[in-house]
Amino acid sequence: MALPRTRLLERNEIADDTMVFSFEKPPGFEYTAGQFADYTLLDPAEIDAEGATRGFSLTSAPYEPHLMAATRLRDTAFKRVLKTMPLGTELALDAPYGSFTLHHNVGRPAVFLTGGIGITPVRSIALQAAHDRTGHKIIVLYSNKRPEEAAFLAELRRLGETEENFTLVPTMTRPETSEHSWDGETGHVDKAMLSRYIDDVAAPIYYLSGPATMVTAMRTVLNDVGVDADDLRTEEFTGY
Ligand SMILES: Cc1cc2nc3c(=O)[nH]c(=O)nc-3n(C[C@H](O)[C@H](O)[C@H](O)COP(=O)(O)OP(=O)(O)OC[C@H]3O[C@@H](n4cnc5c(N)ncnc54)[C@H](O)[C@@H]3O)c2cc1C
Structure with a gap:
């Protein structure tokens, strides 16, 4: 089955060499706080041996309107593309994954x-x-x-x-x-x-x-x- 698509909406530098990227939340997409997503560049301008997919934690909270990823901007093909692609560019989204989520027992900090x-x-x-x-x-x-x-x-x-x-x-x-x-x-x-x-x-x-x-x-x-x-x-x- 084809993966859902998302679109880059915004990017901002939030710390030294660190950017946050906002993506469109596909209709019906749900996740639990703490999970991560795999993003795949479609037809990127360049690619290296690591390929066109990276996993990033969803740093947005589920109640927020968009998906967000934040990363250190190292000089790799994937990140060069992410840093320069026009807003609105589509990516494939494979998510959500992971079990790094809050425990249920509120009695334990x-x-x-x-x-x-x-x-x-x-x-x-x-x-x-x-x-x-x-x-x-x-x-x-x-x-x-x-x-x-x-x-x-x-x-x-x-x-x-x-x-x-x-x-x-x-x-x-x-x-x-x-x-x-x-x-x-x-x-x-x-x-x-x-x-x-x-x-x-x-x-x-x-x-x-x-x-x-x-x-x-x-x-x-x-x-x-x-x-x-x-x-x-x-x-x-x-x-x-
Ligand atoms: C569950 C999960 C959640 C994750 N969440 C996040 C997240 O929220 N944010 C995030 O930024 N990353 C996250 N990652 C890591 C992310 O998937 C990438 O692997 C990471 O950002 C590095 O990608 P890259 O393109 O910079 O390097 P890659 O191209 O993937 O690097 C390949 C290899 O090159 C080497 N390398 C490249 N550049 C350098 C450098 N400057 N210094 C030292 N070694 C280098 C490293 O050995 C690395 O293993 C997560 C990974 C997992 C598994």
């Missing part, structure tokens, strides 16, 4: 350990939970080198200000390289940082998302504090 572009599914989940008033307590530890690289930072901060159940903890690992001063957390997420924001480490379900090296590092931190592997969900962005 959700703790997200993420960094860099790994924030994409987290934005979707956090916005949808707030919209639906699910009652989940959500804490997001969000690591970047410097604030200029942190996609959706301002938006997630606002969410933290308006939503009692949502806490954003941004941390910068190289704040000295920023043009702005930084008075928040610094350094990688570690045992000490976790204990500052989580009273009982056994209570939450933990979610790790991003490039494999980051997910592995976060998993090590959680192992070290004794988190049960059954309480851990991961979304590895293979390809980085």
Whole structure:
């Protein structure tokens, strides 16, 4: 069966070398916050060995009118095309996939350990939970080198200000390289940082998302504090 088509509606730079792309939501298309989509370029101007398809988390929340993907703009054929194609260009959409979605038991907090572009599914989940008033307590530890690289930072901060159940903890690992001063957390997420924001480490379900090296590092931190592997969900962005 032919895949549904979508169209590029808008693109905006949202952080250093990071763009968000808005796509038309095909009629009847439904997904759960945290899932991802495969996008295929149709008749692209150029292509490389990796081919014309990439998977991106749906960073839009399901209640939002359009689909959104955000990515670091590396110099690959796929991304050069995505960055320059005229608005309105059609792509094939194969979606939704994945089970990186919020657990049902609102009695257990959700703790997200993420960094860099790994924030994409987290934005979707956090916005949808707030919209639906699910009652989940959500804490997001969000690591970047410097604030200029942190996609959706301002938006997630606002969410933290308006939503009692949502806490954003941004941390910068190289704040000295920023043009702005930084008075928040610094350094990688570690045992000490976790204990500052989580009273009982056994209570939450933990979610790790991003490039494999980051997910592995976060998993090590959680192992070290004794988190049960059954309480851990991961979304590895293979390809980085
Ligand atoms: C479930 C899932 C969700 C994902 N969600 C997202 C998302 O929301 N946002 C997102 O950006 N990506 C996401 N990804 C990853 C995405 O699919 C791509 O693999 C990734 O963006 C890299 O694509 P690319 O075109 O830049 O590189 P590719 O052309 O795919 O790169 C091929 C290989 O070249 C190497 N390479 C290329 N450029 C560089 C470079 N500059 N530095 C180091 N190595 C390099 C890498 O080894 C890479 O494996 C997700 C992946 C999965 C599986």
